[in-house]
Amino acid sequence: SATAKIIDGKSIAKQIRDEISVEVSRMKDAIGVVPGLAVIIVGDRKDSATYVRNKRKACESVGINSFEVRLPEDSTEQDVVKFISEFNDDSSVHGILVQLPLPSHMNEEKILDAVRIEKDVDGFHPLNIGCLAMRGREPMFVPCTPKGCIELLHRSDISIKGKKAVVIGRSNIVGMPAALLLQNENATVSIVHSRTPNAEELTRQADIVIAAVGVPNMVKGNWIKPGAVVIDVGINPVEDAKSSRGYRLVGDVCYEEVVKVASAITPVPGGVGPMTIAMLLTNTLISAKRAHNFE
Amino acid sequence: SATAKIIDGKSIAKQIRDEISVEVSRMKDAIGVVPGLAVIIVGDRKDSATYVRNKRKACESVGINSFEVRLPEDSTEQDVVKFISEFNDDSSVHGILVQLPLPSHMNEEKILDAVRIEKDVDGFHPLNIGCLAMRGREPMFVPCTPKGCIELLHRSDISIKGKKAVVIGRSNIVGMPAALLLQNENATVSIVHSRTPNAEELTRQADIVIAAVGVPNMVKGNWIKPGAVVIDVGINPVEDAKSSRGYRLVGDVCYEEVVKVASAITPVPGGVGPMTIAMLLTNTLISAKRAHNFE
Ligand SMILES: NC(=O)C1=CN([C@@H]2O[C@H](COP(=O)(O)OP(=O)(O)OC[C@H]3O[C@@H](n4cnc5c(N)ncnc54)[C@H](OP(=O)(O)O)[C@@H]3O)[C@@H](O)[C@H]2O)C=CC1
Ligand SMILES: NC(=O)C1=CN([C@@H]2O[C@H](COP(=O)(O)OP(=O)(O)OC[C@H]3O[C@@H](n4cnc5c(N)ncnc54)[C@H](OP(=O)(O)O)[C@@H]3O)[C@@H](O)[C@H]2O)C=CC1
Numbered sequence: 001s002a003t004a005k006i007i008d009g010k011s012i013a014k015q016i017r018d019e020i021s022v023e024v025s026r027m028k029d030a031i032g033v034v035p036g037l038a039v040i041i042v043g044d045r046k047d048s049a050t051y052v053r054n055k056r057k058a059c060e061s062v063g064i065n066s067f068e069v070r071l072p073e074d075s076t077e078q079d080v081v082k083f084i085s086e087f088n089d090d091s092s093v094h095g096i097l098v099q100l101p102l103p104s105h106m107n108e109e110k111i112l113d114a115v116r117i118e119k120d121v122d123g124f125h126p127l128n129i130g131c132l133a134m135r136g137r138e139p140m141f142v143p144c145t146p147k148g149c150i151e152l153l154h155r156s157d158i159s160i161k162g163k164k165a166v167v168i169g170r171s172n173i174v175g176m177p178a179a180l181l182l183q184n185e186n187a188t189v190s191i192v193h194s195r196t197p198n199a200e201e202l203t204r205q206a207d208i209v210i211a212a213v214g215v216p217n218m219v220k221g222n223w224i225k226p227g228a229v230v231i232d233v234g235i236n237p238v239e240d241a242k243s244s245r246g247y248r249l250v251g252d253v254c255y256e257e258v259v260k261v262a263s264a265i266t267p268v269p270g271g272v273g274p275m276t277i278a279m280l281l282t283n284t285l286i287s288a289k290r291a292h293n294f295e
Numbered sequence: 296s297a298t299a300k301i302i303d304g305k306s307i308a309k310q311i312r313d314e315i316s317v318e319v320s321r322m323k324d325a326i327g328v329v330p331g332l333a334v335i336i337v338g339d340r341k342d343s344a345t346y347v348r349n350k351r352k353a354c355e356s357v358g359i360n361s362f363e364v365r366l367p368e369d370s371t372e373q374d375v376v377k378f379i380s381e382f383n384d385d386s387s388v389h390g391i392l393v394q395l396p397l398p399s400h401m402n403e404e405k406i407l408d409a410v411r412i413e414k415d416v417d418g419f420h421p422l423n424i425g426c427l428a429m430r431g432r433e434p435m436f437v438p439c440t441p442k443g444c445i446e447l448l449h450r451s452d453i454s455i456k457g458k459k460a461v462v463i464g465r466s467n468i469v470g471m472p473a474a475l476l477l478q479n480e481n482a483t484v485s486i487v488h489s490r491t492p493n494a495e496e497l498t499r500q501a502d503i504v505i506a507a508v509g510v511p512n513m514v515k516g517n518w519i520k521p522g523a524v525v526i527d528v529g530i531n532p533v534e535d536a537k538s539s540r541g542y543r544l545v546g547d548v549c550y551e552e553v554v555k556v557a558s559a560i561t562p563v564p565g566g567v568g569p570m571t572i573a574m575l576l577t578n579t580l581i582s583a584k585r586a587h588n589f590e
Contacts, residue, residue, distance in 0.1 A: 109431070126432055130425030133475075134467045136404070137421055162490055164497075170478065172429045180428075183465065183486060188497065190485035191478060195457050202459075202483065 004230075004262040005156070009148075012155050013274035017062050020281050024063040027285075027294055035288035036065035037095040037121070037280070038087040042080060042106070043073035048099045055097070058277045064284055067093060077106050081114045088116040094291055095121030095284040118291070121283040123147075124173060132180045141283045146178035148275025149210055149231045150185070156264060158208070158229050160185040166203045168192045168219065168252070169212035174233055178210050199223075211252040221257030230258055230265045233272045299525075299557040300451075304443075307450050308569035312357050315576050319358040322580075322589055330583035331360035332416070332575070333382045336394040337375060337401070338368035343394045350392070353572045359579055362388060372401050376409045383411040389586055390416030390579040413586070416578040418442075419468065427475050436578045441473035443570025444505055444526045445480070451559060453503070453524050455480040461498045463487045463514065463547070464507035469528055473505050494518075506547040516552030525553055525560045528567045 028034050037059055041052050052068065059066035069083045080098070087093045096119045102108050117125050123132075123141035131137035153160060165187040169175030175191065183189045187208065192199045203209055203223045211219050212233035224230060234252030251268030259265055266272055289295065323329050332354055336347050347363065354361035364378050375393070382388045391414045397403050412420050418427075418436035426432040448455060460482040464470030470486065478484045482503065487494045498504055498518045506514050507528035519525060529547030546563030554560055561567055584590065 126425030126429055127422045128425065129428050130421030130423065133424050133428050133471060134421055135465070135471075136467070162492055164493075170430070172431070176428060176430075183488075186488070186490040188485065188487060188491040188493075190483065192483060193478075193481070195481040196483040197457055198459075198483075 002260065004259045005264040006259075007152050007156050007231075007264050007266045007271060009152060009266055009271040010274045012152060013148075013278040015155075016151070016275075016278040017058070017281065020062045020064075020278075020285055023285055027288065027292075028063070031292055031294055033288060033292050033294070034063065034065050034092075035095075035284050036067060036093045037097065037284045038067040038069070038090075038093045039097045039099060040069045040071070040080060040083055040087075041099040042071045042075055043103050045101075048101075052099055055277060055280065058281060059284075062281055064281060065092065073103050075103075077111060080106065080111050084111070084114045088114075088119065091291075093119065094287040095119055095280070097122055097280070119287060121280060121287055122173075123177070123283070129172070129177065129180075132177060132184075141286070142181065142279075143173060143177045144279035144283065145174050145212075145233060145272065145276045146181050147279045147282075148272055149178055149233065150181050151279065152231060152266060152272065152275060153208070153229070156229075158264065160187045160208065163187045163207040164205055165189045165208040165210070166192055166206035167210045167212070168199065168203065169210075169214070169233075171212065174212035175210075178212065178233075182208070182210070213252040215252055216250045217252070217254040219253040219258065221254065221261050224258050224261045226261055227263045228261070230262045231272060232266050232268050235268060235273060297555065299554045300559040301554075302447050302451050302526075302559050302561045302566060304447060304561055304566040305569045307447060308443075308573040310450075311446070311570075311573040312353070312576065315357045315359075315573075315580055318580055322583065322587075323358070326587055326589055328583060328587050328589070329358065329360050329387075330390075330579050331362060331388045332390040332392065332579045333362040333364070333385075333388045334392045334394060335364045335366070335375060335378055335382075337366045337370055338398050340396075343396075347394055350572060350575065353576055354579075357576055359576060360387065368398050370398075372406060375401065375406050379406070379409045383409075383414065386586070388414065389582040390414055390575070392417055392575070414582060416575060416582055417468075418472070418578070424467070424472065424475075427472060427479075436581070437476065437574075438468060438472045439574035439578065440469050440507075440528060440567060440571045441476050441505075442574045442577075443567055444473055444528065445476050446574065447526060447561060447567070447570060448503070448524070451524075453559065455482045455503065458482045458502040459500055460484045460503040460505070461487055461501035462505045462507070463494065463498065464509070464528075466507065469507035470505075473507065473528075477503070477505070508547040510547055511545045512547070512549040514548040514553060516549065516556050519553050519556045521556055522558045523556070525557045526567060527561050527563050530563060530568060 123143040131139040167179040216236040232251035232253040237247040240248040418438040426434040462474040511531040527546035527548040532542040535543040
C-alpha cells in the first residue's frame with residue numbers, strides 16, 4: 001500500500017541553519033554586526049533548561065551571539081522586567097525571548113508586553129498578531145512554530161493557494177497564527193477546537209491538516225483524506241518502559257495509520273520541532289538586518 | 296412552504312438605542328458626564344456625508360454629544376492628524392471616528408493609527424484586532440459591524456457555541472473580525488474568500504452564515520443548509536428604474552431564495568445596517584464609562 005512522503009524537518013532545518021550561517025557571516029563582513037539573541041529563564045524547570053540549552057547551541061551553530069539570564073524561581077516580576085529593559089536598550093541584542101512557562105506568581109502577559117516589539121522574535125505581542133490577522137499590514141515577526149509549519153510546506157513544494165486547510169487547535173502560539181498564515185496564503189481555512197462536535201468529519205475534507213492539540217495520537221488514519229498533507233505539531237510524552245527515560249515523544253497524529261493515507265507527513269520527533277528553533281534564528285537575523293538596514 | 300424568521304435589525308437596533316439612552320442619562324445624573332463622539336470627514340463624497348449625518352442623528356437620539364470636523368478634499372495628512380490629536384487630548388471626547396474612504400493622496404493606515412487606542416471606537420487598530428484574535432486578551436472595542444452581527448444572533452436567541460459557521464469575506468472591517476468573534480463564542484469557523492474554489496459546497500455545511508462580500512445576491516438558496524441562520528452584511532446598490540433614485544440596495548444574499556430555506560435571515564436594508572450605528576453608540580458609551588470608571 002502507498003506510503004506518505006516523510007517531510008524531514010531535521011534536514012530542512014539544517015539547510016535553513018546553513019543559509020543563516022552564510023547570511024550572518026556576510027553581515028559581519030559587510031558591516032561588522034553580529035546578530036544577538038537574549039534568553040531569560042526563571043526557575044529551574046528541567047524541560048525549560050533543555051529548551052534554553054538547545055537554543056544556545058543553535059545560536060552557536062550559526063554564529064549568532066547568545067546571551068542568557070537565569071533568575072531564581074522566587075524572583076519578582078520587577079526583576080524580570082529589569083532585565084528585559086536592559087536588553088531592550090542593548091544594541092547588540094536583536095531578539096529577546098522569555099522562556100515559558102513563568103512561575104505562577106508572575107503575570108505572563110505583563111512580562112511579555114515589556115519586550116520591545118522590534119525585538120519580540122517570538123512574535124507573540126498582540127500588535128504583531130493584529131498585523132498578522134489584517135490584510136495590508138506586515139507583522140514584525142511571524143511566530144516561530146507556525147512559521148516553521150508553513151516553511152515545511154514551501155520547501156516541500158506543497159502549494160497552499162486554493163487548498164482547503166484544517167487547523168486543529170487554536171492556541172495563541174501555534175493554532176491561531178498557523179490558521180492566519182494559511183489564510184494569508186489563500187487557503188480556505190477551518191479551525192477545529194475542543195468544542196467542535198464533528199472534528200473528524202471536518203478534518204477529512206482538508207487538503208492540508210495542521211494538528212496542534214496536545215493529545216497524543218488523536219488524529220487517526222480515517223480522519224485524513226487520501227493524499228492530504230499532514231503537519232504534526234504535537235510533542236507529547238507517553239510512558240514507554242522500553243525507553244531508558246521511561247517515556248517517548250509522540251505527536252498529535254497517529255503516525256502509523258496516517259502515513260498510509262496521507263501524501264506527505266511530518267514525523268515526531270524530527271518534523272516541526274527542529275523548525276521552531278530554525279525560525280527563531282531566522283527571526284533574530286531578520287531583526288538584526290532590520291535594525292541595521294542591511295539587506 | 297416554510298419561511299425563515301426575519302431578524303428585524305431595525306427594531307433590535309431601536310431597542311439597543313433605548314437601552315443606551317437610559318445609560319447615558321444615568322451616567323449624566325450620577326457623575327455629570329455625557330459621552331461624546333467626534334467624527335472627522337474629509338472631502339465631500341455624498342455617501343460619506345450621509346453616513347456622517349446618520350451618525351450625528353443617532354448620537355442625538357440617545358443623548359450622546361457629537362462633534363464634527365469637515366476638512367476640504369485637498370487637506371494634508373498633517374491637517375487630519377492635528378484634529379485627531381486635539382480630540383485625543385479632549386476629555387469630553389470618548390470616541391473618534393475618521394470617515395472612510397479618505398482622499399487617495401492620504402495614507403489611511405497612518406491616519407487611523409493616530410487615533411488613541413482608548414478612543415478607537417471603530418476597533419480597527421491592529422493592537423485591538425490582535426487582542427480580539429488572542430485567547431485571554433480583551434480588545435478595547437469590538438468593531439461595530441461584526442459586533443452587530445453577533446448581537447443580532449444573541450438577541451434572536453440563536454446559540455453559537457458548537458455550531459458550524461461560515462463567514463464569506465475576510466475584510467479587516469467585517470469578515471475577519473466576524474470570524475474571530477464567532478470563534479470566541481466557540482463556533483467552528485471556516486472563512487470563504489475570493490480564492491475559495493468550492494464556496495457553495497462549504498457554505499452549505501454551515502449552521503450560521505455571515506456574508507460580507509460586496510457581490511449582490513451571490514449567496515443563492517442552494518448554498519444554504521435547510522434551517523441555517525443567515526446574516527447578510529452586504530449593502531450593494533443595483534440599478535432599478537422603478538426607484539426614484541434609479542437604484543435600490545440589495546444584500547450579498549439572494550433574499551427571495553434563501554428566505555425559503557433558512558430558519559432565520561436578516562433583510563437588506565433593515566438588518567445589519569442599523570446595528571452598525573447602534574454598536575458605534577454602544578462603543579462610545581463603553582469608552583466613556585471606562586474613562587470615568589463608571590459601571
Ligand atoms: N513543535 C514545536 O516546536 C511545538 C510543539 N508544541 C506542541 O503542540 C501541541 C499543542 O500546543 P499548544 O498549541 O501550545 O497547546 P494548547 O494547550 O495551548 O492548545 C491546544 C488547542 O487544542 C485544542 N484541543 C484540545 N483538545 C482537543 C480535542 N480533543 N479536539 C480538538 N481540539 C482540542 C484546544 O481547544 P480549546 O481552545 O477549545 O481549549 C486548544 O485550542 C502540544 O503537544 C505541544 O507540546 C507546542 C509549541 C511548539
Ligand atoms: N451593514 C453595514 O453596516 C456594512 C456593510 N458593508 C457591506 O458589506 C459588504 C462587504 O464589505 P467589506 O467587507 O468592506 O468588503 P471588501 O471588499 O473589503 O471585502 C470583500 C471580501 O469578500 C471576498 N470576496 C469577493 N468576491 C468574492 C467571491 N466571488 N466569492 C467569495 N468571496 C469573495 C473578498 O475576498 P478576497 O479577500 O480574496 O479579496 C474579500 O475578503 C459590502 O457590500 C459592503 O457595502 C460593509 C461595512 C458595513
